[in-house]
């Protein structure tokens with residue numbers, strides 16, 4: 577295992593963290609074996625949330641049986657905005673379920689809208705600072721699915737020790753948040769590189785070929801780990817065997833995080849050029865806002881991936897979440913386009929956005945999908 581300094585928390589954190597969202601969906605013995613295997617392999621950070629069903633109490637039971645002392649583990653949970661007078665009790669509930677008397681890290685779960693940040697700064701943080709003084713909580717951070725502007729604003733408050741961020745090879749919109757977090761010396765935890773990063777545990781053949789000599793998932797891990805501003809990647813695994821790709825990504829960092837990685841990136845870009853030509857969305861976000869609430873860049877990102885890399889299944893998974901997950905995944909399906917033309921003069925690529933939206937809807941529209949823990 578490789579460990580990195582988790583920003584100003586000064587913790588030495590394993591470059592892979594064990595996420596627990598999916599552990600609640602497998603038999604308890606399998607969950608236990610997965611946690612044991614992860615810890616035995618040197619993963620020292622376990623991450624959960626109040627919102628992940630019974631994940632906290634499941635982990636609480638498993639933690640009792642692990643052969644490593646509590647102080648060798650970094651334990652993080654997350655809580656969503658809630659009435660201020662319930663916050664202490666809510667935090668106490670997490671400690672009770674996890675069967676611990678302190679949390680190394682506590683994150684506000686989903687600073688997705690400006691009002692969430694306002695609530696955190698005005699109501700949430702004062703309570704958690706008090707809990708910190710009393711020794712219940714070590715470090716305070718936040719997770720986010722919000723806009724880049726909001727993420728930068730939250731980071732620049734200087735109030736947080738770490739951030740849980742969406743940033744992946746196939747979605748680099750939040751790149752400047754990495755730099756902002758580095759300037760604040762914050763720990764950076766990357767959310768879900770395997771699943772939200774492109775369903776890379778189940779890659780299409782074309783993508784597998786382009787990513788050689790790596791699997792697409794190993795490539796995605798290596799891309800992230802090559803960036804020293806990133807400290808740890810979440811593994812949402814449910815069985816011990818799934819650790820193998822993570823270990824593969826740690827082999828030969830000198831060769832694999834340098835030239836070979838760049839060659840794969842080059843090939844991926846060439847595929848985009850070949851399959852998308854002048855219809856490639858450059859992901860500049862200049863077309864927003866759309867009066868109908870269509871998240872044009874995200875719709876067209878999914879089109880880019882489906883056409884260039886055959887990532888249609890991933891595209892369908894994400895596209896059919898539009899309109900289903902509120903601020904966790906904002907936007908509506910592309911058939912809401914009225915062809916008003918507002919976005920057209922703002923697109924530097926001069927894309928025929930309504931035509932591309934219509935095509936993407938035909939390509940990706942299936943039954944609506946809800947988020948896993950809702």
Ligand code: SF4
Nearest residue numbers: 866913914916917919
């Ligand atoms: S043309 Fe369609 S996508 Fe563009 S702004 Fe109008 S409704 Fe939105």
Ligand code: SF4
Nearest residue numbers: 857858860861863923
């Ligand atoms: S302005 Fe054009 S290139 Fe930029 S994100 Fe929107 S559609 Fe894509």
